[in-house]
Amino acid sequence: xxxxxxxxxxxxxxxxxxxxxxxxxxxxxxxxxxxxxxxxxxxxxxxxxxxxxxxxxxxxxxxxxxxxxxxxxxxxxxxxxxxxxxxxxxxxxxxxxxxxxxxxxxxxxxxxxxxxxxxxxxxxxxxxxxxxxxxxxxxxxxxxxxxxxxxxxxxxxxxxxxxxxxxxxxxxxxxxxxxxxxxxxxxxxxxxxxxx
Numbered sequence: 001x002x003x004x005x006x007x008x009x010x011x012x013x014x015x016x017x018x019x020x021x022x023x024x025x026x027x028x029x030x031x032x033x034x035x036x037x038x039x040x041x042x043x044x045x046x047x048x049x050x051x052x053x054x055x056x057x058x059x060x061x062x063x064x065x066x067x068x069x070x071x072x073x074x075x076x077x078x079x080x081x082x083x084x085x086x087x088x089x090x091x092x093x094x095x096x097x098x099x100x101x102x103x104x105x106x107x108x109x110x111x112x113x114x115x116x117x118x119x120x121x122x123x124x125x126x127x128x129x130x131x132x133x134x135x136x137x138x139x140x141x142x143x144x145x146x147x148x149x150x151x152x153x154x155x156x157x158x159x160x161x162x163x164x165x166x167x168x169x170x171x172x173x174x175x176x177x178x179x180x181x182x183x184x185x186x187x188x189x190x191x192x193x194x195x196x
Contacts (some may be wrong), residue, residue, distance in 0.1 A: 039070055046077040076102065080110035087118050096125065103128060109136045123165050127172050130156040138180050146186045150193035157195075 038054040051074065058070050075082045079102035086095035099115055102108055112129035119125045130152055137149035153176070160169045173195065180186055190196045 035066060035070075039066075039073060042077065043073050048078060048081070051078055051081065078107060079105050080107045083108075083111040084114055087114055092118060096122075099125065099128070103132070109133050123160070123163060123168065126159060127156065127168055130159075131172060131175060134176065135179070138176075138183070138186060141183075143185055143189065146183075146189040147193070149186075150189055150195055153195055154193060 035054065035057040038050070038057060042050040042054045054070065058066060071082075074085075075098055079098055083095045083098050086092075086098065095111075095115060096119070099108070099111065109132045112132050116126055116129045134149040134152040134156075137145045137152065153173070156172060157166075157169050160166050160172075187196070
C-alpha cells in the first residue's frame with residue numbers, strides 16, 4: 001500500500017513541477033533559451049530521450065534559426081528520425097542523401113524499412129538497407145541472430161534476382177564477408193542457409 005501511495009504522490013509532484021516550469025517559461029519568455037539549452041544537451045548526448053524533450057519546446061518555437069539549428073543536429077545525431085521526418089514531408093531526395101551520408105550510424109537501421117518502401121525501384125537503397133539490417137543482427141553475435149541475418153540476406157538475394165540485378169549479390173555478400181568473415185559460427189550458419 002505504501003508503494004501505491006508513493007507512486008501516486010510522485011506522479012502528482014512530477015505533474016506539478018511540469019506545470020510550474022511551463023508557466024515559468026511562458027511568463028518570463030525563457031522558452032527559447034531553454035530550447036537552446038536542451039539542444040546543447042542533445043548535441044552532447046545524441047539520445048532519443050533528449051531529442052524528445054527538445055522537440056516538445058522546438059515545435060512551439062517560432063524562431064527559424066532555432067528550427068534550422070535543431071534540424072541540422074538531428075540530421076547527424078538521429079539520422080533515422082530525420083529520414084522518417086523527411087519522408088513524411090515528401091523530401092525524398094534529402095532522405096536518400098541523409099541515408100547515404102549516415103550509413104554507418106548505429107540507428108540508421110530504423111529508417112531502412114520506410115526508405116526501402118518509399119523507393120522500391122532503387123536497388124542501391126534496397127541493398128544498403130538490407131545490409132544494414134543484416135549487419136545489426138550479426139553484431140548481436142548469437143546463433144539465433146545469425147539465422148535472422150541469413151533470412152534477411154536470403155530475401156535480398158531473391159529481390160536482386162527478381163529485379164535482374166543478380167550481379168549485385170556477389171558484391172553485397174563480399175561486403176558482409178569482409179566485415180564479418182572471421183566469425184566461425186556465422187560462416188557455419190551461412191553454409192546451412194546456403195548463402196555461401
